Amino acid sequence: MVADSRRRHALALDIGGTKIGLGIGDDLGVVHAAHQFPTDPTLAPEPLLGRALDWLHAACNDHGLIPEAVGVAAPGPLDRASGRLLEVPNMLRWQGFALRDYLAQATALPTAVQNDANAAVLAEVLWGAARGADTAVFLTMSTGMGAGLWIEGRLIEGPCGLAGEIGHIRLTDEGPVGFGKRGSVEGYLSGPGLVQLAAAEALAFHQRSAATTLPDPPALTPEAVFAAARAGDAAARAVVGTFTRMxxxxxxxxxxxxxxxVIVFGTIGTAHFDLLAPGVGELLRVEALPESAARVALRPSGLAQRGIQSALAVALAALDRGARATGTAKHTDRRRPR
Known part of the structure; x- marks a missing residue:
């Protein structure tokens, strides 16, 4: 792909508990080069980031691109003021790491860090399923469960940068554990929470001498649960029913x-939107105010490379903030991430 020299370009890092995604993209959301490698929980951040920066530097040279900023999407929560990671699943050595300052110093570029939910809603509003929306919510539904909140044309972060941490909300007194709470939103609506639900349901079926095709851990994964549900397994269908209801x-x-x-469904919700959306829509018509329920659209993610495009959106939002601060902004679109 030949890059357009008239576009602004940025480096993108999508940091997760199992892999790091890398990319170089532009302000149209086009990813010109992408790569990923698994994270090693035994390593400190510096060796992994050094490897990432080496690849990004080489890719920029290969494509003849000059990046203007660095954007990072990382598992939340994080300290917005310092750019430090507060909690990273499976990567204890990253907790408290000054990620923004490290990358800014290493690249000599403006660097911005956002949690993955906030980053995703920025990207969906720019290029994806919520494009042009005045008010939108993105639900991660992955290893964790958080929400990115785009309200009346701006990202809502809160004074501590912790707005949207809905995984911490308790839905029931009992139930699967997530975010350290039994019966929490993350307990019910994350990948690990779904596995907890499935393990409990499979055990109940076995105790009743009822048949189920749900595998035992570690083969019991969200994909295995949904595959069994699609094949008609009663236990799996019960689990998916609980997931849909919550x-x-x-x-x-x-x-x-x-x-x-718009409410945009993330990882699990995108992969299995056809199974989840009808039941969720039916519950909305019963539970929510009629006028609001009639207005909202439920959608799967509209981004082919969501993790990298999310980090790219973070970088571009930072560039826009800098342009406004110096009086060099090229647009006044209130729906542009800021």
Whole structure:
């Protein structure tokens, strides 16, 4: 792909508990080069980031690109003021690491760090399923569960940068554990939470001498649960039913609270949107205010390379903030991430 020299370009790092995604992209959301490698939880951040920066430097040279900024999407929560990671699943040595300052010093470029939910909603509003929306919510539904909140044309972060940490909300007194809480949103609506639900349901079936095709751990994964449900397994269908019900309950709360135009489903929700959306929509019609429920659209992610494009959106939002601060902004679109 030949890059357009008239476009602004940025480096993108999508940091996760199992892999790091890298990319170079432009302000149209086009990713010109991408790469990923597994994270090693035994290593400190510096060796992994050094490897990432070596690849990004080589890719820029190969494509003849000059990046203007660095954007990072990282598992939340994080300290917005310092750019430090507060909690990274499976990567204890990253906790407290000054990621923004490290990358800014290493690249000599403006660097911005956002949690993955905030980064994703920025990208969806720019180029994806929420493009042009005035008010939108992105639900991660992956290893963890958080929300990116785009309200009346701006990202909502809160004074501590912790707005949208809905995984911490308790839905029931009992249930799977997530975010350190039994019965929490993350307990029900994350990958690990879904596995907890499935393990409990499979055990209950076995105790009743009922048949189920759900595998035992570690083969019991979210994909295995949904595959079994699609094949008609009763235990798996019960688990997916619980997941759908709790997702519908959460979406009804969000619709009544925020009156969004769009709610975008992340990883699990995108992969299995056809199974989840009808039930969630039905619950919305019952649980949420009719006017708000009629307005909101439920959508899967519209981004082919969401992790990298999310980090790219973070970099471009930082460039826009800098341009406004210096009076060099080229646009006044209130829906542009800021």
């Amino acid at each position: 997702l519908g309950r959460l979406c009804a709360i969000l619709v009544d609270l925020l009156n969004p135009d």
